[in-house]
Amino acid sequence: MWKTGNWRAETPALLRVAGPLIVNNLAVMGMQFADAVMAGRLGAASLAAVAVGGSVWFLTFTLCLGVLMAISPIAARHFGAGDSRLIGRYTRHGIYIGAGFGLLLIALAQYWVAPALGAIGIDPEFRDMTVGYVLAIVPGAPAIFAFLALRFTTEGIGHTKPIMYTSICALGCNVFLNYVLMYGRFGAPALGVVGCGLASAISMWIVLAMLLAYMAVSPRYRRLHLFSRFTTLRLDVFREIVGLGLPIAITITAEAGLFNAVSILMGTRGAAIAAAHQIAINFSATMFMIPLALNSATTIRVGHALGAGETGNARFIGGLGILICGLFMSCSAAFLLVFRDAVVSIYTNDASVSAIAIGMLLIAAIFQVADGVQIGAAGALRGFKDTRVPMAINIFAYWVIAFPLAYLAAVTYKAPPNYVWTGFVIGLSTAALLLTWRYARVSRAAAA
Secondary structure, X not given: OOOOOOHHHHHHHHHHHHHHHHHHHHHHHHHHHHHHHHHHOOOHHHHHXXXXXXXXXXXHHHHHHHHHOOHHHHHHHHHHOOOHHHHHHHHHHHHHHHHHHHHHHHHHHHHHHHHHHHHHOOOHHHHHHHXXXXXHHHHHHHHHHHHHHHHHHHHHOOOOHHHHHHHHHHHXXXXXXXXXXXXXXXXXXXXXXXXXXXXXXXXXXXXXXXXXHXXXXXXXXXXXXXXXXXXXXXXXXXXXXXXXXXXXXXHHHHHHHHHHXXXXXXXXXXXXXXXXXXXXXXXXXXXXXXXXXXXXXHHHHHHHHHHOOOHHHHHHHHHHHHHHHHHHHHHHHHHHHHHHHHHHHXXXXXXXXXXXXXXXXXXXXXXXXXXXXXXHHHHHHHHOOOOHHHHHHHHHHHHHHHHHHHHHXXXXXXXXXXXXXXHHHHHHHHHHHHHHHHHHHHHHHHHO
């Protein structure tokens, strides 16, 4: 694998694509960080409501996110092969899929959120606030899903800076609107947790308008014919996007769903444990944004190489992406081991919450390395359009191994939160090993 490419040339190329995506992902996490910190100032119950409500929202968000991620490798292949004019049809159909799913989600949320949280057994102390948060954020769904179709198009052609600029704007809007709507500034009512959800929804519509306007007028996108035939519907294009994207959606939902399902389980253990879990998961997810961006950049670079017929170089790029992801998360784990007390102090001054969160971050430092390797391997495989076997691997690692262990610890035995997080370590390590093995096999066969 390492003899077929030049790491001195490919590493800067990979990082050039990944750089704006890293800023984008950190800005997205910045919004979640701001939500957590600003809700934490309202008390442990408000922080727990944002934690559980955000988990419910993110489970539905990842389903559509995964389907639309198919646009990125498709666009990358066509761009690498010089067939840019074909990309626009996938963008348009992605917008149809995203907006349609968002409207459906708005309609269904009114009926299932409150009964579902009650059935799970979320603590009544913050259950109503959680329902209010979810119902306030879902009106932004059609906008953010349509935005994703545009995002993965420009990502697929390797032009990632617009994504960075829109995300920075969204972060600023979200923090400002949080301040106004949560705390009742500038004459607005103090809506608390509901204001937090509403601020996120408004920010989603703002970033859609920004990216749509840019892509409509920029000369860079004219050859893609993005909006030339907006009324033309093609069943074969829908089938290709969903056929490639649904396994991706199930794959990322298997992992994200594990973390969010455990967040919901933590909501049954009281506000202090739920708040501590939110602190630990929020910081871990923030660090994860770097390899997640490298994951996308690896998919793009592998797709470009394969579109150009350079299968040996594509294999090398994928391996390089996995290595860089693992190295970064090793550095993150070392940082967390040394500074976890300081990290927790940023989120809360509650002594009971802090003590629990510090213990959780110790386990988080352990699983971060495996998390980096598995996300790097998943991105490399997606560049080869290999999505179904990775889907099966993730389901096995997270829901056959990790979740049962976490459930036994959290619900059956009421064990300390550290034992719940041990399930994460085992599941992520299993996924990292199997996905790396799968990539070695798939890429070797393609190069041969």
